[in-house]
Amino acid sequence: MPDGRVEAFSQIASVALAEPGTRDPELKYVQGFLQRFGYLGGNSFTPGAVDEKTTEALMKYQERNAVPSTGSFDELTRDAMTSARCALPDLDSGVEFSARCAWPKRALTYAFDVDSTDTTGTPEFEAVRNSLRTWAAAVQLTFTEVTSEADPDILIGWRPANDPDHSMVGGTLAHADFPPDCGVVTTNLPKPVHFDDTEHVWSIGAAANAFDVETVALHELGHILGLQHSNVNGAVMFPTVSSNSTLRVLQPDDVAGVQQLYP
Template sequence: MAPKPDLSLFTVTLLLLFLTLFSFLSNATAKEVHSSNNSSPFDFLDHLKCCHKGDKVKGIHDLKKYLHKFGCLDYMNHIHSNDDHFDQFLEEAVRTYQLNFNLNPTGTLDEKTISMMMKPHCGVPDIINGTTSMRSAKIKHQHRAIHTTVHYTLPDGDYKWPPSKYQLTFGFLPGTPSAATGSIVQAFAIWQKSTHFKFSQSNNPQNADLKISFHKRDHGDGDPFDGPGGQLAHAAYPTGGTLHYDAEETWSAGAKPGAMDYGSVGLHEIGHLLGLGHSSVEGAVMFPTVTEGVAYKGLHQDDIQGIKALYKV
């Protein structure tokens, strides 16, 4: 008579195989989720390295939208505005971007240019209405200081608060993380130390001069956010008074690896609320990009010169 199979051993072996397979699938899923959470809307730029005029590569159309968003490209009705052709208009836009960020203005998407483009960016354009840019500011404002070259910008349109509004109130609208408020209050205090403005927190946020809030994607102002790793925040020039953070970013109060500091981004956006444009000085608060894990301790001299030039104080 043949021996009976050991069913208990068979059952245990089958169970172990099932648990191993389940663990493998769970880990694979977790990796996929982690990878998805770490993706950025600017990741498409990575495979455009070394592209130049004459190329036709998938993703160039997205590059055109990127440069249009930040003010470097404005030919949306041109024959190649909606395709993946790298034409002379795009080459000039890339060259403009490179000049703004102190890069070699080749018009080619070299590694340094792509690396800069992929950094998280303020949502306020670097060039407004095609007339004001970080590049032109170097020429426009050099005469203001004999021994110092300044690189701040003052957007066309005379965006500034009238003398009757040098005492401004700010408020946090519903949905603002409690962890954010202290850092942003400190950012206002830093600007107050170096300007003629006085800031105070309002008991009624809806009636404050400056309203801070957090939003996701399309939030009704015509300038939707794009998810983690892209546009961090944007603010209205005077006398708009709105500062919007992207709620989908990874935020922290202070410097923390892999996170954006509430206060540092707030310090930058408050500069826009007061009327400053972007600076081409990489160490300045008004430089358009912010690095993860970094917290600003104060204003750069370029920021201070910019606000004094704007208000002639």
């Protein structure tokens, strides 16, 4: 694709389909994906083989990503794995949970720094503000915009794919972090909401081969509030996002999760 844009997880797209017991060196890309997103741990598996641990990891991935649970690297699984998605893991060392932890306060501050190269002006900032308003309407939280020099709780911006605090290389759209007591990216403030401005095109609204800022921001801000990925296909907190589409309304699963954290 032009201008450095890439297809999501293109190495996985070329891996041959494989049933349990299959050996193929190219399966290392599938296993790397499963490791990256929390399904396959450490050195407990045989590289390049759909062994018992890899089969279990594939089944767990399939169960959480609206794919029939076969334990095989089949066509539907390959399609799911080559969809653009959030850079944060789905599981924490194989453990499932939907709500991680909450902020100890109900009034948060945020700031913007680097804007996207894909837009004229900064309409992407207003798209993020809209996402903040959506979450604030669901729970008793307030978000106040400040300057980046004012020690905000959340710092929002567009970064290279190889963002040093959390890599987005290879088909992930963005990353955030969880509240201070349970972060996985940093233990310090401000908490990041970073969009990959190298490998993807950003739009305001649905546009061919581009991703709607407000849709992705709504998802990433759910992490900032303490929500993990959902296994409910169609929820804002489901890990994958389609180009040329919008999802700007919280779904029942999203509302239930955030109201559990902030009753």
